[in-house]
Amino acid sequence: MIERDFTATRTDRSGAYVEERNIVVPIIAGIVAIVVAMGSAGYYFYTNAEMFNPYKKTYEKLGIDLPRSFERFELASKYLDQVTREPCDNVAFTALAKRMEAAGYPRESAKSLEAYNRSCTFSEEMLQSAYAAYTRIGDHKAAIGVADELVKFDPASYDYRFMRGSAHEHDRDYKAALADYISTLDLFPDLSNVDGSQFYQVSTMYDKLGKPCDAIGPLETFISYNVRERQSQQIAKLISDYSRKGNCAATYANGSARVVIPPNKLVDVFINGVPARMIIDTGASLVSLTPGMAVRARIVPDATDLIEVKVVGGLLKQATGYAQILQVGTATAANVPVLIAIGSTDAFGRGVDGLLGMSFLSRYTVALSSGLLELKPRNRNSTP
Numbered sequence: 001m002i003e004r005d006f007t008a009t010r011t012d013r014s015g016a017y018v019e020e021r022n023i024v025v026p027i028i029a030g031i032v033a034i035v036v037a038m039g040s041a042g043y044y045f046y047t048n049a050e051m052f053n054p055y056k057k058t059y060e061k062l063g064i065d066l067p068r069s070f071e072r073f074e075l076a077s078k079y080l081d082q083v084t085r086e087p088c089d090n091v092a093f094t095a096l097a098k099r100m101e102a103a104g105y106p107r108e109s110a111k112s113l114e115a116y117n118r119s120c121t122f123s124e125e126m127l128q129s130a131y132a133a134y135t136r137i138g139d140h141k142a143a144i145g146v147a148d149e150l151v152k153f154d155p156a157s158y159d160y161r162f163m164r165g166s167a168h169e170h171d172r173d174y175k176a177a178l179a180d181y182i183s184t185l186d187l188f189p190d191l192s193n194v195d196g197s198q199f200y201q202v203s204t205m206y207d208k209l210g211k212p213c214d215a216i217g218p219l220e221t222f223i224s225y226n227v228r229e230r231q232s233q234q235i236a237k238l239i240s241d242y243s244r245k246g247n248c249a250a251t252y253a254n255g256s257a258r259v260v261i262p263p264n265k266l267v268d269v270f271i272n273g274v275p276a277r278m279i280i281d282t283g284a285s286l287v288s289l290t291p292g293m294a295v296r297a298r299i300v301p302d303a304t305d306l307i308e309v310k311v312v313g314g315l316l317k318q319a320t321g322y323a324q325i326l327q328v329g330t331a332t333a334a335n336v337p338v339l340i341a342i343g344s345t346d347a348f349g350r351g352v353d354g355l356l357g358m359s360f361l362s363r364y365t366v367a368l369s370s371g372l373l374e375l376k377p378r379n380r381n382s383t384p
Helices: 024-048 056-062 068-072 076-085 090-102 106-119 124-136 140-153 158-170 174-187 196-208 212-224 233-246 291-296
Strands: 007-011 017-021 257-260 266-271 274-280 287-289 302-311 314-328 331-341 354-356 364-369 372-377
Touching: 056 076, 056 106, 068 076, 076 090, 090 106, 090 124, 106 124, 106 140, 124 140, 124 158, 140 158, 158 174, 158 196, 174 196, 174 302, 196 212, 196 233, 212 233, 212 331, 274 291, 287 291, 287 314, 291 331
Parallel strands: 274 354, 287 331
Antiparallel strands: 007 017, 257 372, 266 274, 266 314, 287 354, 302 314, 314 331, 364 372
């Protein structure tokens, strides 16, 4: 350190020179140093102490808490100022949420986006971002809550059903996941164009629920739309494994049939020995029944996780169930998954007991031509 000589000389009464130390200058210098130090410390304290946080009320409204250091992350304070002044500024809010996630606060980002949707304007994009953030941190229950809001907003969206099904699957609620995955399939406008992974997920849920025989149906449905291109060794092995695991071969599908389809498109079917009039529907992933038909066939619906499907006039809620025996001509299948319409006696048209969907048809090689339905045993051992 450089030492400075703050001294002065003067004469005393006798005329002799006397050296005298000047204490004014070092005092002033010391005061200046103290003020500077206090100013720096004060600034540091102000910008880091929570008691002086100018965004505390903003955070409280969003249901989050962030450290003061976040304000200095990529102009976050700029967007915090904007949101504090205008809480429903969509552009500023979106930018702020992105900076929260980039700074390592994905949960706070997601909660902020949910808060915006509750207090300002509903935004699908914001909720999709919130879902992605919760999924990233493994909070699947929170992701399910976000997906619920998206499904309520657009019940006919197969994307939102799939998102919720995926969250249920990661949360290990396979029954709820299965319901959403089936709804995903049935909300597609054309099942023949659905990617094979969607069918595989339905099969996986059946298997995880201890129903390997049911797991075969979705895979065979996928194959049935284009046997030549979709039959593969991988799928054949999956079907074989499920069949062996559930000992399905004996009752899964037996016999064959040639049935004339009359002008009214109704075919005669027996469900648990009870006659029914049904419309053939290769676009329905499962056989569907009216409530009355389910009662006559003694099928008990499970309404714990409802499935929604598209019908003429909108969406129809359906419960799941099983037909012990379903027969068309001499073609017979056991333990066929079915759906039962909730609260709609004429869901499929007057005098129609249901739809003969792919949970039965996919067990056979199906040919529809010139008013004739032909069901032949499927060769499950064939591979390309």
